[in-house]
Amino acid sequence: MARDVEAPIGSARLELVEGVRLLHPADAVLEAMLTGWGRQQRGGRHLQEKTVSDRIATIRRFVKFADAFPWTWGAADMDEWTTHLVAEKHLQPSTIRATQGAVRMFCDYLLDPRYDWAVECERRFGTHPIQVCHEWNTLDHLLDYEGDPDRRPMTRGELQQLFDHIDERVDLAIRRGRKGALTAYRDATLFKVIYGWGLRRTETARLDTFDWYRNPKAKEFGRFGMLEVRYGKSSRGQPPKRRSVCSTMPWAVEAVEDYTTNIRPRFKGHDRSKALWLSERGTRLSAKEIDERFSVYRKALKLDEDLVPHCLRHSYVTHSIEDGADPVFIQQQVGHEYASTTALYTGVSGDFANTMMRKAIDSALQRDLQDFGPGGRSRR
Template identity: 25%
Template sequence: MKLSTNDLSRYLRQYEVYLSVERNLSHKSIKAYLSDLNRLVLWLNANEMNDLTGNNLRMYLEHLTSEQTLKDSTIKRKYICFKAFFNYLVQNGDIEESPIYGYGKKFKTARRIPKTLSVNEIEKLLNAPQEHMAHLHTIFRKRINLRNAAIIELLYVIGIRIGELVNIDLDHIDLEERTVLIFGKGRKERLLYISSEEVIQKIKSWLEAREHFRPQSQALFLNKYGQRLSIYSIEDIFSKYRDLAKVSKTSTPHYLRHSFATHLLNNGADLRSVQEILGHTNVSTTQIYTEVSVERKKDVLSRFNPRNNLKV
């Protein structure tokens, strides 16, 4: 199979539309796919290869493996991206056979245990906005603080991703029923229940303050211009209260999701239920949190088991 780089660029534009319209992927996911594929095109051009063949695609993958300081997990992601793209071209009738067919390299990816905050750290973090309120002297800053308190609470109480949080609209949340409709990866819907009355009250306090931001959007959480908050704003908000609470300086908003899942399992929740709440397609993705739970139990038993101190 031979595919000119000009044809390849044209197919990439078609593929972008397919990912957006047919697959309904997020802008972030589409950007990641196209970035990997465009880097392949750049490499072909830089090496004066006018056509893509199975041989030079394998050369590129070997180049990534041997000459780049990339993790196996990153190379595996690129491989999966290429495989999906060329399978799309085959199914579309643009090419007869995928150039990646027969490439048999095995990728070893280490399973990283999710990093979490302790229950004590979570308490400090959730209390930080209230403690900070006493130091605020303008109504505007107090309203911002109410918004931030609701954001941090919601991230932890239902364990959502920050991308899911910023996409919540007013009509997605029902405070009477205590439910919030979440659109996950691939726009998959899941309805979650807010079990804490304190969180409900903090959201209500924010909704009262929200009206003063002259809303330009139906988004639940707004910036000072009345527009939808970005994920970068959420990261900044988390960093601010993380530092005020004096919890782990390396923690990110995603730690709240990891902590939520781990604490659910520690408290006896079953794996399948946690999978559904988190919106994981495969239970194996959720299963890694059981390792955190087991490690915590090992730590507690090693340090506090009374049998350890008995002289028998």
């Protein structure tokens, strides 16, 4: 097949040369398909290299499992693979969905008439690819969040314990003239920021001093009225998502303002770094170090070992909803694409649930009285 300059990136017309006899045609066509798909994703869709290579690796694993080439795949192959991933590999639902998504996209690519792979397979092998991913043999993407079910929000009591404990460590270090007062003060402020703005640990680690700015609707917070999160969680293959988070907790604003004004300037290298959170060496604090610092305090307080920094983000969602915040506003604050994700993050307390239940019952009783009257007779 002659090369066609008008053919799109990844087309069979660009990956296979007509008139060249292939020693192992099936293997050669498979490699041409994968090469073309990789180029189509890199050049046509500008996806990251790791995303592309991971997807191609998934297709190779599926080829090996099915022991068949793409133009002979059937839906039963995907059905068996799904069973294998669930029952034998015990993979997380999100991982299984990612592998199935790669196969689905690869099949879509092969069936797209612009790339001529179906025509080429029919000409060479007398058959053509089909879509093998369907609702009945894949996991439906019902929810955006499929994290560890052991994750839960911290209670208000646990939060108070954590913040009080770190504050006490600051006071103790100062009174005894020991090192550690600065890092403890930094830690206290850092965890308050995670909770106060509902952040992920990576988002928190990547914050810079200039990410705060004024909100004309909240002048009382000065230059800390809004927080620009520049390294939010990205969709697969896409750059980090940005979002602006409104400041809503005055005590958290006071904490970060005091830290940036009085504490951060005491860290080594503060004048050479734009990072908000600095280590004792003057380098940016990493997400891993945030985990480690949280673990130290959790163990000292003998809190549940399942608690991690991300639970502070859960707590922000839960407590904001309990305090009457609009769920849509909270969804925007934390950067959830789906409302169902925010709902999963919400672990309301028993008292709050009972209050909501009481309101629902009272509302139902009120409607019954309006519709039927005290004696149960319909007023309609």
